[in-house]
Amino acid sequence: MATTYGRPDYATRAIEEYKLALNADPESPYLNSHLAELYFQTGRVRDAIAAVQEEIKKDPNNLDAHKLLGRIYLRSLGNMQNGGPSDQMLKLATDEYVKIVELEPNSTENRLLLGRLYTLNHDSTHAEEQFKAAQKLDPDSEDVVLNVAGLYSEQGDYKRAIQVLTALPDDDQTSKTLYALGQTYDQAKDSKNALIAYQKAFDLESDNLDIERALAQAQLTEGQEDAALKSFKDVAAGDTSDPQSLLRIAEIERRQGKYDDALATLKKAKDLVSDSLEINFNEALTYDALGQYDQATQILEKLVTDSEHVTGQYTDSEKNNRAIFLERLANLYREQGKTDQAVGAYQKIADLGGDYTLRGYQNIVDAYRDGHEYDKATAAARDAVTKTAKDKDANRDAKLMLASQVADTGKADEGIEMARSMLNGSPADDRTVELRLAEMYTRLKKWKEAGEAIDKADALSSKPEDKVYTYFLRGALEERQKHFDEAEAQFRKLLAVDPNNALTLNYLGYMLADRGVRLNEALTMIKKAVELDPQNYAYLDSLGWAYYKLGQYTPAEENLTKAVARNTTDPTVHDHLGELYEKTNRLKLAAAQWEQSLNQYARTDTADADPGDVSKVQKKLDSARVRLARESSGTLANDTSKQ
Incomplete structure (x- = not known):
């Protein structure tokens, strides 16, 4: 009655009855073990432990008593508050299960329980010993396989974890093991195989929201946006209290490009959790994509303010979040030509210290260069060398940045000698x-060096991944010399290794589009680059230029105007928009853009400006002015003759 109904008065009477029985038969193992079990079930843990230990004193090999004591210790571990278990309780539980296994x-x-206790105590050697023993006893046990794989994953040995999970026969694979396999592939950064595993798990258990949530994320990682959207919508419908799925849908x-839908979805997410930094940040990104910079700036400024600590002390995750907010805000300032405000935000990144110091100064230098304030860029690079003096690698990179400047x-x-x-x-x-020297020599047109x-x-x-950037530099070097076939070969070698490299997709796509070669392929590449980095003005410019070359002037104008709005200091973007205006018979607008282009060329460092490009823009502007003058004269003559 005490265990069935949970009433304290029944528990008290039950204990009294056991004690009366024990008075008649004090040595009875049956009565003593049942009294200890009752103590345990009614929450009197100390009395339970005392009773079981008394039994073990009488019979050290009493398996049932050891199992009960082991269960008591396990429950005590599970009930620990304020973090992990105490070392003492963990040792008691482990010692008890050592005896039970004996x-x-x-x-x-x-053996699985003992292995888990060793794992909890970070004793991977003894844990592995127990898991392997369990595996010998039952090679096809799902629990054994999951525990062995989990141990290897905890050690960072994802390859062995995957081998253990995939060694199960297909008929023994369950949604649970396949889900664990997907998680292990995720940890190993193998998103393709993670997606396959999650899909198999979902096929076996389609009503499991955890599996579908993981599947949706894998689909998104693999670029299957439509499939991911459907999966996340299924999860959101099945769990209406899940803001993360709504956040992914909005993303x-x-x-x-469904910005209104994204804002509506983010509002639903905010109704569930109003103070989410991630939701607010994504709202800012959406307004930024819409070109509503004031709204985006307002949200980001609040995120920066809310994430600031007056003490200047931050956890690693707080530093990371704050740096992301500051960098996006600074980029917005740069796009609006507010160089000083951008520099101020980047300086706050540098003030976070550690790896953030160099990151902040690199952006400061770039911001000054965008604003054609080259002396300030050089001064900032010198400051970076001073501020990173205690960090060998960062200081090396800062010195190389200064040498390049x-x-x-x-x-x-x-500069070359400094490097x-x-x-x-x-x-x-x-x-x-050598990589930095290659960049410097290329900009200086010293091709051989x-x-x-x-x-x-x-x-x-x-390492193979180390060669990726050398492919890019070779491609850029060949392209600068107008060796286009050789350049394309290098870029394609890179994309074979890293198919989602936005920088290379844009470079190769623009190179093809600018020459009018394989325009549809070029458009596809540039579109992918824009999807990967939709706020990048250079990618938007490339996309507009590809549409222009294809004769699709409406999307060309849409993207070129977006590019100019995001960067008013790049002469090439103004030149491209001028070409579009001329082609669509808006000569005054074309001339205005070419004037802007020449003004920016005049302020641009010689390393960033090709004299041949400047000359071409000047000729186009001169021709436009002559035509405008003729049109104006013709209009005036007609007006005079009418009089």
Whole structure:
């Protein structure tokens, strides 16, 4: 009655009855074990432990008593508050299950429990020993497989974890093991196989929202936006209290250009959790994509204010969030030509310290360069060298940034020598220096030296992924020399390794479009780059230019005007928009854009401006002015003759 109804008065009377029975038969194992069990079930844990320990004193090999004591310790571990279990309780539980396994060595369940206790205590050697013993007892046990795989995953050995999970025969694979397999592939950054595993798990258990949620995220990671949208909508319908699924839906809608839908979905998410930084940040990104910069700026400024600590002390996750908010806000300021405000926001990133110092200063230098304030950019690079003095790698990168800035501003030999002086015989350091030298030589049009630097960097690249950037630099070097077939070959080698490299997709797509070659393929590549980075003005410009080359002037104008709105200081973007206006018989607007282009060329560093490009724009502007003058004269003559 006490255990059935949970009434304290029944528990008290039951204990009294057991005690009366024990008075008649004090040595009875049956009565003592049942009294201990009753103590345990009615929450009198200390009395239960005392009673069981008394039994064990009488019979050290009493398996049932050891199992009861083990259960008591396990429940105590589970009831621990304020974080993890105490070391003492964990040791008691572990010692008890060591004894249980000794008394009953052929129990898979006992060995799994002992292995989990060792895992909890970060004793992977003994944990693995118990899991392997359990695996010998029952090789096809799902629990055994999941625990062994979980141990390897905890150790970071994802390859072995995957081997354990995939070794199960197909007929023994359940949604649970397939879900675990998907999670392990995720940890191993293998999104393609994660998607396959989650899909198989979902096929077996389509009403499991956790599986469908993971499947949706894998679909999104693999670029299957329509499928991911459907899956996230299913999850959101099944769990109306889940703001994260709504957030992902809004993210996909934003990527697909359905901005009003995205804002409506974000409102639903905010109704569930109004103070979510991630939801508010995505709302700012949506307004930014719409070109509603004031709303986006207002939200981001509030996020920056709300994330600020007067003490200046932040956890790692708080630093990461704050840096993301500041960087997006600073980028908005840059797009609106507010260089000083952008620099102020980037400085706050640098003030976070550690790796953020160099990141902040790199953006400060870029912001000043965008604003054609080259002296300030150089001064900021010098500040970066000083501020990173205690961090060897960051200081090296800061010095290389300064060397590049010096070389770009008319002191090529000095800049090159600054960079070369940092070669020290260390493969990692020298590879970084050679890559920067290759960039500098390319900008200075020293083709031979650039190629040699790339070759040296390539020779120092020990991992396949290290060679990716050398492919890009070679492609850029060949393109700058108008060796287009060679450039394309390098870019395609890169995309074979990293098909979602937005920078390369845009570069190759623009190179093809600018030459009028394979325009549909070029458009596809640039569209993908824009999907990966929809706020990048250069990608929007490339997209507009590809549409222009295809004769699709409406989407061309839409994207070119977006690009100009996001960057008013790039002369090429103004030139492209001028071409579009001329083609659509708006000569005054075309001339205005070419004037803007020439004004920006006049303020641009020589390393960023090709004299040939400047000359072409000047000719187009001169021709437009002559035509406008003729049209004006013709109009005036007609008006006079009518009089």
